Amino acid sequence: MILQHLADGILTGAIVSLGAIGLSLTMRILKFANFSHAELLTFGAYAAMVFLAFTKAMDGVLGGSLGPFSFGLSLVVATVLAGGLTALAALAIDRLVFARLRHRAGHMTLVFASFGVALLLRNLILIGFGPDPYYYSRELQMAIRLPFDVLVLPDQIFVLALTIVLVIALHLFLTRTRAGIAMRGVAESPSLASACGIDVDAVIRWTWILGGVGAAVAGVLYGLTVQLRPELGFSLLLPLFAAVILGGTGSMYGAVIGGLIVGLAENLSVMVIPASYKPAIPFLLILLILYIKPQGLFGEAK
Amino acid sequence: MIGLFSYLIFFLIIALIFGVAVLGLNLQWGFTGLFNAGVVGFMAVGGYATAIMIGREREAVVGGFELPFVIGLGGGMIASGIAALIVGLATLRLREEYLAVATFGIAVTIQLVALNAEWLTGGTLGLIGLPRPLQSSIEGPLAYNSFYLAMVIAIVAVAYIGLERMVRSPWGRVLKAIREDETAAASLGKNPARIRLEAFVLGSMLMGLAGGLYVGFIGYVGPFDFQPIVTFQIWAMLIIGGSANNRGALLGAALVWGIWTSSGYVISKLVPATYQTQGGAFQVILIGLLLVLILLYRPRGLIGEEEHVSHHARPTATGSPLTSTDGSSAATDGSSTATDSPSTATGSSLAARDS
Numbered sequence: 001m002i003l004q005h006l007a008d009g010i011l012t013g014a015i016v017s018l019g020a021i022g023l024s025l026t027m028r029i030l031k032f033a034n035f036s037h038a039e040l041l042t043f044g045a046y047a048a049m050v051f052l053a054f055t056k057a058m059d060g061v062l063g064g065s066l067g068p069f070s071f072g073l074s075l076v077v078a079t080v081l082a083g084g085l086t087a088l089a090a091l092a093i094d095r096l097v098f099a100r101l102r103h104r105a106g107h108m109t110l111v112f113a114s115f116g117v118a119l120l121l122r123n124l125i126l127i128g129f130g131p132d133p134y135y136y137s138r139e140l141q142m143a144i145r146l147p148f149d150v151l152v153l154p155d156q157i158f159v160l161a162l163t164i165v166l167v168i169a170l171h172l173f174l175t176r177t178r179a180g181i182a183m184r185g186v187a188e189s190p191s192l193a194s195a196c197g198i199d200v201d202a203v204i205r206w207t208w209i210l211g212g213v214g215a216a217v218a219g220v221l222y223g224l225t226v227q228l229r230p231e232l233g234f235s236l237l238l239p240l241f242a243a244v245i246l247g248g249t250g251s252m253y254g255a256v257i258g259g260l261i262v263g264l265a266e267n268l269s270v271m272v273i274p275a276s277y278k279p280a281i282p283f284l285l286i287l288l289i290l291y292i293k294p295q296g297l298f299g300e301a302k
Numbered sequence: 303m304i305g306l307f308s309y310l311i312f313f314l315i316i317a318l319i320f321g322v323a324v325l326g327l328n329l330q331w332g333f334t335g336l337f338n339a340g341v342v343g344f345m346a347v348g349g350y351a352t353a354i355m356i357g358r359e360r361e362a363v364v365g366g367f368e369l370p371f372v373i374g375l376g377g378g379m380i381a382s383g384i385a386a387l388i389v390g391l392a393t394l395r396l397r398e399e400y401l402a403v404a405t406f407g408i409a410v411t412i413q414l415v416a417l418n419a420e421w422l423t424g425g426t427l428g429l430i431g432l433p434r435p436l437q438s439s440i441e442g443p444l445a446y447n448s449f450y451l452a453m454v455i456a457i458v459a460v461a462y463i464g465l466e467r468m469v470r471s472p473w474g475r476v477l478k479a480i481r482e483d484e485t486a487a488a489s490l491g492k493n494p495a496r497i498r499l500e501a502f503v504l505g506s507m508l509m510g511l512a513g514g515l516y517v518g519f520i521g522y523v524g525p526f527d528f529q530p531i532v533t534f535q536i537w538a539m540l541i542i543g544g545s546a547n548n549r550g551a552l553l554g555a556a557l558v559w560g561i562w563t564s565s566g567y568v569i570s571k572l573v574p575a576t577y578q579t580q581g582g583a584f585q586v587i588l589i590g591l592l593l594v595l596i597l598l599y600r601p602r603g604l605i606g607e608e609e610h611v612s613h614h615a616r617p618t619a620t621g622s623p624l625t626s627t628d629g630s631s632a633a634t635d636g637s638s639t640a641t642d643s644p645s646t647a648t649g650s651s652l653a654a655r656d657s
Binding site for chain 1: 397400407408411583
């Protein structure tokens with residue numbers, strides 16, 4: 001039983017990690033807690049569903065379902081398109097709202113504005129798509145039996161593999177490319193980076209692009225393994241923040257580990273408390289870490 | 303005519319109950335700069351605690367102590383204060399946004415408890431048939447609602463006068479000093495973390511009081527009355543009415559509740575029944591747009607904070623910000639303090655309020 005919960009926890013955690021990376025980057029580089037980040041997951045998931053309606057029509061070219069998975073190349077293409085659209089949406093929101101407030105107001109105004117943006121996005125999606133859940137595919141999958149009677153769906157293995165690939169790709173981006181190094185420089189000290197000739201505005205754009213793409217992929221993966229609802233992002237908001245705070249605000253690797261811890265804790269908790277209290281686990285983790293190690297597991301003490 | 307009059311009484315009761323919570327948020331955000339993203343959670347704690355204390359005994363549910371309503375209200379306030387203490391002790395020493403995240407989290411958690419802890423909260427059904435204060439001695443709904451309105455007005459008046467005296471006291475001046483510049487306040491020997499905690503707990507107790515008053519009025523408590531959207535409504539009331547001004551807080555409560563209920567009425571007439579969920583979304587967007595317009599064009603709210611000048615300061619001839627005390631333009635009074643310390647978080651929290 002415990003191994004099954006561990007497996008489920010790692011899979012949930014992978015999705016939380018992907019979403020938390022973007023949130024952690026914005027908290028580090030833009031210096032505010034973006035409550036609307038989770039709505040980008042919803043946006044990406046629904047965008048992929050709309051694109052899927054078109055790419056499905058090309059199944060003749062793209063082929064049907066891939067091997068044991070419930071989806072085919074059509075969803076992969078739709079996800080790539082949704083990632084691009086979500087990045088554009090994140091840039092547009094920054095241009096319309098956050099950029100206007102960044103220099104003339106305190107950072108709690110940005111937090112407040114992000115609340116408003118979150119509410120607006122969520123309700124626009126509710127108006128557009130209605131409150132009922134959607135699924136990318138109705139196809140049934142055969143669960144794979146791992147050693148010790150652990151059952152996983154092929155889609156879940158795909159989720160984990162994709163998360164690992166994306167985290168490695170992001171690591172290479174941040175350490176090997178000029179844009180990535182510039183991002184780390186701005187995260188350390190915006191004024192020093194700016195004095196060294198780094199284009200801070202470009203770094204901010206990269207932050208939104210990475211955050212938006214990560215959010216869209218996480219949203220699609222959540223939709224794939226659970227379902228699409230207008231509250232998809234809202235229900236992940238607390239796990240995302242818990243992952244970021246656990247890992248240490250601003251640490252990308254911390255966010256990944258934090259996401260895994262949140263996923264594991266949520267899934268293992270059902271062995272001790274009723275499953276209906278599972279959504280409270282991230283809050284308890286936040287309180288715990290703030291009481292004992294407020295800088296997070298991988299954060300530096302101020 | 304009677305119908306309209308009795309509706310007006312009903313409307314004012316609810317608006318003033320919201321007003322109590324807005325006064326609490328004003329103490330936290332308006333005067334101290336504390337971002338509470340879980341207002342509804344503290345209202346729910348107060349509401350449920352009151353209900354458990356005043357309710358009748360029933361099977362399989364803890365509580366039903368049948369205590370007098372006033373004691374129930376007090377118990378609700380204490381319960382909310384304890385919830386605030388738990389969150390406040392963990393976060394108030396740390397980065398400002400941690401309080402926002404933690405308050406959001408406690409509201410989510412409290413909603414889960416309300417929904418699932420059937421032994422305590424009655425689960426999804428809630429606790430029904432709560433005795434309303436003096437219900438048996440007042441005949442007829444109109445008379446009863448008039449009595450309840452009078453009681454709520456009295457409570458709002460006490461809260462208002464108490465808060466006004468507090469924010470004008472030395473304690474209140476320290477609150478604003480911390481909001482403007484924490485380092486400066488600390489260097490004068492004030493303890494910012496402690497005073498923030500006091501303001502946070504006190505504000506949350508007012509939210510608990512609002513929850514208790516609401517439960518006492520409708521004679522029922524259930525999880526669906528304490529949805530996250532209530533937090534947004536209360537924030538909208540404060541920002542639109544005027545942050546850091548207690549009269550603004552009450553004005554905002556009545557105004558936003560008026561817009562909310564009337565737009566809900568119009569939407570329910572226009573939108574077919576199958577799309578009612580989406581109708582609610584339009585209501586949220588309407589209030590959200592109003593909020594954005596206020597933030598852009600009247601950042602201080604309808605009646606914003608009064609300018610305060612020290613009794614020791616003498617007006618000087620030209621150019622001093624102390625001479626232009628009428629607050630004619632939001633931009634000047636916002637920037638005059640913000641530019642003093644643009645790099646510190648607390649220095650900018652004034653600008654936050656103003657913009």
